[in-house]
Amino acid sequence: MQKIQHDSQTKQLFRAILIGLLAGIVVSLFRLAIQHLLEFVGHSFQYFHTHPVWLIPWALGSVVLALALGIMAQRNPNIKGSGIPQVEGQLTSQFDEKWWPVLWRKFVGGILAIGSGLYLGREGPSIQLGATVGQGVAETMHANQLDRQVGIASGAAAGLSAAFNAPIASTIFILEEVYHNFSPVIWLATFVSALCSNLVSMVFFGLHPVLDVPYNHMLPxxxxxxxxxxxxxxxxxxxxxxxxxxxxxxxxxxxxxxxxxxxxxxxxxxxxxxxxxxxxxxxxxxxxxxxxxxxxxxxxxxxxxxxxxxxxxxxxxxxxxxxxxxxxxxxxxxxxxxxxxxxxxxxxxxxxxxxxxxxxxxxxxxxxxxxxxxxxxxxxxxxxxxxxxxxxxxxxxxxxxxxxxxxxxxxxxxxxxxNAFIGKHPQRCEHSATVPVTIYKGAALDGRLIKDFDWPANSIVTLIYRGEDKLIPNGKTKLMAGDTILVRANFAPDKRAYRQIMNAAHRADV
Incomplete structure (x- = not known):
């Protein structure tokens, strides 16, 4: 049993390294292309100051490009905006998307939109690009549902790390803001991917801080x-x-x-x-x-x-x-x-x-x-x-x-x-997924036997992570604060099952 667990962790870390390296390459190229396009726009307008007649074809070209990007975004709503809500939906098993169509459209569309000078950030798209890379690697390697989620989380952290050269903060952001879960199943793989991605980014952009704000005095x-x-x-x-x-x-x-x-x-x-x-x-x-x-x-x-x-x-x-x-x-x-x-x-x-x-x-x-x-x-x-x-x-x-x-x-x-995005793009059918959930101190599940909780229909606790140990649960297993449980359940479009499980793990007033 221990050998099987070790082999599983080894495969997971191998995938995390691969995802980090690939996401680092994709996002670094994305970042580099935006940087060069912004420089081109700046130099072009310097030229237009002495040759203003060229503003006319530039304006016409801008309209054509805007319409082309608008049509692409409306036909493929999963590439709209930052992409972080879509990644959050995937990590909570409330939404899913095919990775390759999103990857190339987000890559091209993001470069043209952000590189044209619009006040948009590259970091959200970088997270979604990294997540699609992680999803693609996991699916190519025929990973199970849980490892696929880990791959998406790892890729998301790697994408933000390559965008900002901040691997620690990138890992924390995915756990704190996107995944809302400091699960030991997730954090190690995301951190490894973020480190590998950061290494690739440093090869492209050097060791210089992304935001160089020099200061000479500490605040008394x-x-x-x-x-x-x-x-x-x-x-x-x-x-x-x-x-x-x-x-x-x-x-x-x-x-x-x-x-x-x-x-x-x-x-x-x-x-x-x-x-x-x-x-x-x-x-x-x-x-x-x-x-x-x-x-x-x-x-x-x-x-x-x-x-x-x-x-x-x-x-x-x-x-x-x-x-x-x-x-x-x-x-x-x-x-x-x-x-x-x-x-x-x-x-x-x-x-x-x-x-x-x-x-x-x-x-x-x-x-x-x-x-x-x-x-x-x-x-x-x-x-x-x-x-x-x-x-x-x-x-x-x-x-x-x-x-x-x-x-x-x-x-x-x-x-x-x-919440606004998933309301406009609900999943059309009930689907089964495995979700890791960490139990908080004082929550409804803290100190309760598995058999004593009214679980949603067609759901089952398949595994418990307690520190370094993995426990095979039964009805008499007592859940404790800090446990990360893997719950297999059917998640319908109304998300009631998901909310019931998460509320029981995080809140006392259920």
Missing amino acids: TRYYWHLIVLGLLLGLLGRFYQVVILRLGKWTAKLKWLPPFAYPVIPFLLVMPIAWYWPQTLGGGNQLIGLLHQLPISLWLFIGLFVLRFVFSMISYASQLPGGIFLPILTLGAVLGAVYCALMVQLGLLPARYLPNFVIYAMAGYFACISKAPFTAILLITEMVGSLAHLMPLATVAVTAYLVVDSLHGEPVYTAMF
Whole structure:
């Protein structure tokens, strides 16, 4: 029995390494193509300043490209947006998709949409690209249902790791925000894949931090009260962001005069004046983040940048093209940090030399409250900036902003997007799947015998992971907090069975 378990773990780790390497190659090429296309757009508009007549064919070409991408996205709804809700649905056995059609369409569509300068991020698409690679490897190797899920999770973490060069944060993000489960069945494979993917990405892009925000001064403790105030501000604006982004679908549906496939025409035309006047702001925003500390400390300049980034990122995302909100959220947070610092400098409450610090802190806080994933936010910014020196300020801002959104009943944005997505694309038939579920302390299943719980019809607990041990359960087996149980069940479109099991494992009031 132990030899069988060891062989199974060995195969799983071999798949994780393979998935990490392949996802690293795919996402690195994706990232590289977007980078070169954005540079081409910037150079083109520099040329147009002296030859403006070329704006006419550029505009016509933009309309044609926008319509082509719009038609592709409407015919293949699984490639719309960031792709994180789709991956979450796969990992919770509430949604499924074929990997190859999504992989190549997301790859091509994402490059053209993000590389054209729209305010969309590459990170969400990178997660979905990695997940399709993981799914493809698992299916090619004829893995079982559970190993297929592990492959998807591993690929998703690898995709984010290659996009950000942040393997630890990528693993935590998949477990904390996408999978909502710190299962030992999942975490090791995802971490191994993320490390291998990060290695490939470093070969392509070197060891330089993705977000290079140089700082020369540590924030003294006498200024720590600013972190609380900043966190409160970020929490309020983060909740506003959630409300707007989640209502975009209803607002765009009111444009009866414009068919959905033509939605991308609007941002593709609007991006032209932005590329003409503010080419540094194009794309997801990592270039702008690196430039903030070089700009004059002007409150109105930073407010203007925030309004521009916020409005056009919403317009870009409403186009329903392949592209995410991950990096745009970080960019908005960075600009808000600059806004706050400029205001405090103007009031004489903070020295100007701490502006880079607040740019870094606000990125973590804004992402933490919108995604409701504070661990990910703290680790992500730490890895991307390349320094552990900001852990305490990052944690203070992130937790404060998180608590504000939580008190305002804000839902994790990717979970809310998934619920909206699955409502529009329900699975049409009942399907059987194995789902790993971790039991929380004090939950309804904690301390209960398997036979004493009213399980959904046609469901069975097939295996229990308890520490390093694997237990074959029966009705008299007592479940404990920290156990990860594998549940085989039929999941119908209404998701009642899935919700019943997850609520019993995570909550006491069932």
